[in-house]
Amino acid sequence: MSERRCDVVVVGAGPAGLAAAVQASRAGAQVLLIDQSIRPGGQFWRHAAEEHDADPGRWHHGWSTYTALASELQAAVDAGDVEYLCGHHVVTAQQISPAQQIGSAQLQLTIQPVPELAAGARGLMTVRAPAVVLCPGAYDRQLPVPGWTLPGVMAAGGIQAFIKTQGVAPGRRAVLAGTGPFLLSAAASVLQAGGEVAAVCEAANLTGWVPRGAAAALVPSKGAEGAEYIRLLAKHRVPYLRRTAVTAIHGEHRAEAVTLSRLDSNGAVIEGKQRYLDDVDLVGLGWGFVPQSELVVQCGARTRVDVDGSLIGVVDVHQRSSVEGLYLAGEITGVAGATAAVVEGRIAGRAAAREAGYTTGGARQLAAAQRDKVLRVNHRAFAQAMHRAHPLPEGWESWMQQDTVVCRCEEVPYQRLKEAAQTLSAQEPRGLKGTTRTGMGWCQGRMCGTAASCVARRSGAEGAEESAVAVAKRPLAAPVRLADLAERDPSA
Amino acid sequence: MSQTVTVTVDGEEITTEAGRTVAAALMLAAQRPAWRRTRFDHDRRGLFCGIGVCFDCLVTVNGEPALRACLIPAEEGMVIETSERGARGE
Numbered sequence: 001m002s003e004r005r006c007d008v009v010v011v012g013a014g015p016a017g018l019a020a021a022v023q024a025s026r027a028g029a030q031v032l033l034i035d036q037s038i039r040p041g042g043q044f045w046r047h048a049a050e051e052h053d054a055d056p057g058r059w060h061h062g063w064s065t066y067t068a069l070a071s072e073l074q075a076a077v078d079a080g081d082v083e084y085l086c087g088h089h090v091v092t093a094q095q096i097s098p099a100q101q102i103g104s105a106q107l108q109l110t111i112q113p114v115p116e117l118a119a120g121a122r123g124l125m126t127v128r129a130p131a132v133v134l135c136p137g138a139y140d141r142q143l144p145v146p147g148w149t150l151p152g153v154m155a156a157g158g159i160q161a162f163i164k165t166q167g168v169a170p171g172r173r174a175v176l177a178g179t180g181p182f183l184l185s186a187a188a189s190v191l192q193a194g195g196e197v198a199a200v201c202e203a204a205n206l207t208g209w210v211p212r213g214a215a216a217a218l219v220p221s222k223g224a225e226g227a228e229y230i231r232l233l234a235k236h237r238v239p240y241l242r243r244t245a246v247t248a249i250h251g252e253h254r255a256e257a258v259t260l261s262r263l264d265s266n267g268a269v270i271e272g273k274q275r276y277l278d279d280v281d282l283v284g285l286g287w288g289f290v291p292q293s294e295l296v297v298q299c300g301a302r303t304r305v306d307v308d309g310s311l312i313g314v315v316d317v318h319q320r321s322s323v324e325g326l327y328l329a330g331e332i333t334g335v336a337g338a339t340a341a342v343v344e345g346r347i348a349g350r351a352a353a354r355e356a357g358y359t360t361g362g363a364r365q366l367a368a369a370q371r372d373k374v375l376r377v378n379h380r381a382f383a384q385a386m387h388r389a390h391p392l393p394e395g396w397e398s399w400m401q402q403d404t405v406v407c408r409c410e411e412v413p414y415q416r417l418k419e420a421a422q423t424l425s426a427q428e429p430r431g432l433k434g435t436t437r438t439g440m441g442w443c444q445g446r447m448c449g450t451a452a453s454c455v456a457r458r459s460g461a462e463g464a465e466e467s468a469v470a471v472a473k474r475p476l477a478a479p480v481r482l483a484d485l486a487e488r489d490p491s492a
Numbered sequence: 493m494s495q496t497v498t499v500t501v502d503g504e505e506i507t508t509e510a511g512r513t514v515a516a517a518l519m520l521a522a523q524r525p526a527w528r529r530t531r532f533d534h535d536r537r538g539l540f541c542g543i544g545v546c547f548d549c550l551v552t553v554n555g556e557p558a559l560r561a562c563l564i565p566a567e568e569g570m571v572i573e574t575s576e577r578g579a580r581g582e
């Protein structure tokens with residue numbers, strides 16, 4: 001097993017990670033940037049290779065911010081100041097105990113080539129560094145619904161990712177459903193890619209959004225982006241239905257139609273207020289995002305439950321976690337979007353470089369750092385207001401059928417989960433795992449975690465935080481094959 | 493540079509645009525919305541999360557099983573096998 005050393009390791013090359021790597025490198029630190037994708041950009045700036053899409057910017061907001069970061073990164077790579085390891089995932093992260101410390105390294109990561117991108121060599125590598133910035137981002141949060149395992153039903157973010165890399169929509173006529181402004185951006189992409197959008201269903205009421213207009217004023221770019229989506233939807237006569245959810249998806253071998261239901265103020269289905277929408281071959285579901293907190297939990301850093309119910313890493317004004325040398329930026333500190341992630345990435349990059357012994361002191365740098373401090377506070381305020389306006393519907397279980405699959409991997413139906421939660425001492429997701437296999441499959445609870453912990457909490461006495469930590473506790477951040485583990489050098 | 497890529501899907505040759513992922517090639521060129529059958533219910537699955545976290549889209553590529561089709565760039569001559577052989581056109 002090979003071993004590398006550097007001053008600052010940045011995990012994730014999305015908006016937060018790119019900004020962190022560039023900033024730390026500017027300060028003079030030797031940086032290692034690791035990302036599991038083939039190309040930088042993360043979820044937000046996901047794009048096709050240049051030779052396949054001459055104009056990737058058309059799918060994006062803030063694309064010039066991306067190109068500026070990417071070219072600065074490339075220059076630093078060319079100069080030998082940054083090593084960019086794409087197609088590799090970080091599988092474990094931990095603190096180095098004082099007894100094992102050599103030099104100034106405080107943290108240790110295990111990394112591996114992503115099997116899909118590397119035929120052959122799969123050996124694990126260890127990296128040690130005095131400072132690590134984790135920017136692993138998030139994935140779409142899901143709630144189950146009858147028919148959601150049918151082909152043609154996708155995560156809303158998955159539709160977005162498909163369009164951004166393939167240039168076409170993964171279906172002809174779509175319905176987007178769930179909650180959050182992201183549904184609008186996914187719908188806009190479908191339209192832009194030449195698809196039709198039959199409806200966008202927003203579970204929230206959104207009247208609560210108005211008094212929080214002040215928060216939108218804090219981040220004017222967000223307001224402008226939202227207005228642009230609304231205009232595009234209006235132009236294409238796409239209905240934006242509030243307090244409405246897709247409560248069943250129908251089809252023989254794939255999605256063909258959906259049932260839309262009006263929701264009451266508790267987010268539960270109102271009987272008799274259903275509508276059948278035909279001729280739909282693409283359903284995009286998204287209920288906000290779940291930060292990828294496993295590496296943070298593995299390191300033992302302090303976490304808490306955010307207003308949207310996500311488990312997030314706790315940081316100070318320098319994006320420093322409770323663990324020495326560990327910095328966090330982007331969605332992992334609270335889902336707030338790409339612009340906020342860039343700001344946090346810059347702050348974390350500066351602080352991590354400082355931790356590794358590199359200080360930047362010029363007047364311009366100080367002014368920039370000061371500006372970022374203000375921006376960070378504004379973005380956080382905006383995000384909190386947004387989450388309050390788009391809560392998970394308390395009454396979502398009203399649209400479940402006994403046989404609706406909750407855990408897609410292990411095919412655990414709702415009824416089995418509920419019975420286990422009520423009768424067995426399975427009062428938190430880890431207990432439910434053992435008795436029903438919920439969350440034990442390939443995805444390790446990433447798709448069913450929200451629903452499973454919700455069912456568990458309602459039947460038992462588990463607190464939100466315990467439950468969320470249990471879901472995020474994964475010994476490995478990505479699956480590793482036994483053969484590759486065997487290759488591991490036991491002395492390292 | 494070639495503008496198309498030819499792969500084999502369950503023994504059948506499929507030509508797709510260059511730059512496709514294996515998942516996109518299956519959906520757009522092979523016209524298959526689903527290509528995996530689940531273990532218990534033999535349910536059809538295809539693309540769900542689209543970013544490598546759900547593992548619904550698993551395929552065998554060049555003999556290597558359980559790879560996420562949404563993450564693999566389709567390459568000339570690739571041999572793709574699914575757990576839904578012959579389900580095309582259903």
Ligand SMILES: Cc1cc2nc3c(=O)[nH]c(=O)nc-3n(C[C@H](O)[C@H](O)[C@H](O)COP(=O)(O)OP(=O)(O)OC[C@H]3O[C@@H](n4cnc5c(N)ncnc54)[C@H](O)[C@@H]3O)c2cc1C
Nearest residue numbers: 012014015016036042043044089090136137139157330331
């Ligand atoms: C599928 C999807 C699509 C989205 N599309 C949009 C959109 O169109 N518009 C919008 O406003 N918001 C979108 N979002 C929301 C998105 O979370 C933010 O906009 C933004 O990308 C967050 O930036 P980030 O740097 O925190 O994380 P990300 O952009 O998610 O970047 C994190 C990076 O870390 C890498 N990573 C994670 N874990 C590991 C690991 N263990 N090892 C190695 N690498 C790792 C990931 O591959 C990724 O590249 C999307 C989210 C998802 C999940």
Ligand code: FES
Nearest residue numbers: 540542546547562
């Ligand atoms: S679609 Fe989820 S892993 Fe490929």
